[in-house]
Amino acid sequence: MKTAVAFDFGASSGRAIKAVFDKGKISYEEIHRFENIPVTVDGHIHHDVDMITAEIKKALEKAGDIDSFAFDTWGVDYGLTDADGKLIFLPYHYRDGRTNGILAKAKKIMPPDELYRKTGNQIMPINTLFQLLTDENVQNADTLLFMPDLFAYIFTGERACEYTIASTSQMLNPKTKEWSMEVLDKFGIDKKLLAPLTKTSSVIGEYNGAKVISVAGHDTQCAVAAMPCTCGETPAFLSCGTWSLIGCELDEPILTEQSNALELSNELGANGKIDYLKNISGLWLIQELRRNLNSAGNEYSYNDLEQEARKSEPFKCFIDPDAPSLSSHGNLAEKIKNYCKNTNQPMPETVGEAVRCIYESLALKYRYAISQISKCTGKEFDVLHLLGGGTKDNFLCEMTADCLDIPVVAGPVEATALGNIILQFIALGEIESVEQGREIIAKNEKIYNYAPNHNDSWDKAYEKYVNIIENYKEEN
Helix, strand or coil, X not given: CEEEEEEEECCCEEEEEEEEEECXXXXXXXXXXXECCCEEECCEEECCHHHHHHHHXXXXXXXXXXXXXXXXXXXXXXXXXXXXXXXXXXXXXXXXXXXXXXXXXXXXXXXXXXHHHHHCCCCCCCCHHHHHHCCCCHHHCCEEEEHHHHHHHHHHCCCCEEHHHHCCCCCEECCCCEECHHHHHHCCCCHHHECCEECCCEEEEEECCEEEEECCCEHHHHHHHCCCCCCCCCEEEEEECCEEEEEEEECCCCCCHHHHHCCCEEEECCCCCEEEEEEEECCHHHHHHHHHHHHCCCCCCHHHHHHHHHCCCCCCCCCCCXXXXXXXXXXXXXXXXXXXXXXXXXXXXXXXXXXXXXXXXXXXHHXXXXXXXXXXXXXXCCXXXXXXXXXXXXXXXXXXXXXXXXXXEECCCCHHHHHHHHHHHHHCCCCCCHHHHHHHHHHHCCCEEEXXXXXXXXXXXXXXXXXXXXXXXXXX
């Protein structure tokens, strides 16, 4: 019997899940949760590392005697330490606006097509490479540590860089699984700044007698590791939370001009596969709308918002969830109205209409992304595995099945934490592989099936949606 704690940190909350592996089964419970609220310093948004570290210590006290613990987080963000190993400044938050317009500068250093061929990442201003171009602390830094590696370093003193989180950076070659020296040299980044690359499920140190394990540091890859797929399927996955990551597993990266033009990304998976995917803004839109409403004194639960949406007129208006104008905090309802006005659509006039607009637009964007992935891979997907917190949103699951016209298999809810957990138990010698871990999850977790209810209205809505998002491009 082995006991592990998975620390799963999202951009809005963090939690600790304690798990026990005994006689081929995993039992687990959440033992700690906290809000991950960014802080603003001199007009810039940062991650509050001291607060998060204090919450980690609280969770470890609650956990008692354990064999191991590990961290997974969102991608791209990092901390910089000096020669004495001290954090120079609070890590920047990817939603900080300092990278606005950075892509124009980056294009002059290396053409986007060339950069994509060397790194395979969807080119977004939030990527680590572009953040570094605007970070005034780099000149005083000794080591860059991505967020999960930073927390592991805080508790062990060991510097390491796990492969999956490194693959979100726009600096890693997905073929060689090594840093791209051409990219580093062109952008003036000293390789010495980067910690040694470490394989998934590696023990990197100890803290109070517990092994600290480097699992798939990127939360998406933890979630995909927990996908309960079966033989005979041609599955796509959708890791659905604050962000939506939709894609499939491949043996080799796709680095073509078409793939780059379609903004698809190649990231390293925990099992050595390539997770070929698209980043889409996800339930953050619902979360932000609710925050805005509640701040204005209009209290809504998530269930309240869903019920309001269900009562509202279908297919009234759509947004591109990834429109730059919708990506920042504050007054989201008004921003949605402006988007609809600027695209010559009716504007949502009620809370329910705004929520329904978000839900339908997400489902339609998933269909759009799956179509692009099929073009590049030649795969026709016969099932979508929806993983993570979005599995609790029945309305979104129903819409996604109907819109894509394929079955949606929703679950497990705790996919990210379970992926973290099975990767720890692999390192501890209790589970042989990701495939065995997936079999255990499939046998023991609640999985919900949503059969598609084909409706021509979705096809008509999709035609309208594609026309809107392809003919209205906001400047990034």
